[in-house]
Amino acid sequence: xxxxxxxxxxxxxxxxxxxxxxxxxxxxxxxxxxxxxxxxxxxxxxxxxxxxxxxxxxxxxxxxxxxxxxxxxxxxxxxxxxxxxxxxxxxxxxxxxxxxxxxxxxxxxxxxxxx
Amino acid sequence: xxxxxxxxxxxxxxxxxxxxxxxxxxxxxxxxxxxxxxxxxxxxxxxxxxxxxxxxxxxxxxxxxxxxxxxxxxxxxxxxxxxxxxxxxxxxxxxxxxxxxxxxxxxxxxxxxx
Numbered sequence: 001x002x003x004x005x006x007x008x009x010x011x012x013x014x015x016x017x018x019x020x021x022x023x024x025x026x027x028x029x030x031x032x033x034x035x036x037x038x039x040x041x042x043x044x045x046x047x048x049x050x051x052x053x054x055x056x057x058x059x060x061x062x063x064x065x066x067x068x069x070x071x072x073x074x075x076x077x078x079x080x081x082x083x084x085x086x087x088x089x090x091x092x093x094x095x096x097x098x099x100x101x102x103x104x105x106x107x108x109x110x111x112x113x114x115x
Numbered sequence: 116x117x118x119x120x121x122x123x124x125x126x127x128x129x130x131x132x133x134x135x136x137x138x139x140x141x142x143x144x145x146x147x148x149x150x151x152x153x154x155x156x157x158x159x160x161x162x163x164x165x166x167x168x169x170x171x172x173x174x175x176x177x178x179x180x181x182x183x184x185x186x187x188x189x190x191x192x193x194x195x196x197x198x199x200x201x202x203x204x205x206x207x208x209x210x211x212x213x214x215x216x217x218x219x220x221x222x223x224x225x226x227x228x229x
Contacts, residue, residue: 090157107156
């Protein structure tokens with residue numbers, strides 16, 4: 001069965017620190033990959049996505065993610081975080097081989113950025 | 116353009132009761148999905164509807180059901196509520212069921228079962 005693992009459940013950083021959130025998935029075929037963010041009191045919104053092509057994907061607000069197929073990973077990065085990046089971050093994967101193309105979600109990583 | 120709208124935002128129910136949650140998708144979106152979000156289990160897919168037909172289903176018991184109307188609005192129903200059903204229920208919409216369609220989430224309905 002497909003699964004998505006986000007290794008860090010809680011991350012605390014100071015402003016200007018660099019961020020990397022891990023995401024690994026278990027699925028042997030072709031995938032679509034997503035990172036969503038949920039700011040306090042707001043709805044989930046798309047940060048970035050990978051469908052095909054350049055494995056380094058740029059998203060909104062200075063975020064990027066790199067798809068490494070051999071490692072089944074799609075880690076999220078930001079070189080310098082801001083207090084406003086405090087939020088919950090979710091990685092999601094959709095397997096494309098077969099009829100059941102549900103989005104499978106990680107449990108999320110809670111990021112707190114101290115000013 | 117209005118986003119995905121869910122009602123009610125908060126509700127408290129008693130064990131054994133049933134509940135109906137409503138979702139209005141973004142205008143022009145014909146696909147609606149439902150998710151259950153809890154701290155321990157994260158986001159879990161319930162079902163997806165497109166053109167009034169259930170297209171995909173997660174691994175939830177039959178107490179969880181849904182439907183979609185001709186105007187793409189959707190409802191989900193949970194019967195015989197259990198304490199473990201307490202969660203944030205999220206609705207998401209997208210234009211179609213193609214893999215390239217981005218999904219947009221509503222703010223959710225917080226359900227507390229006591």
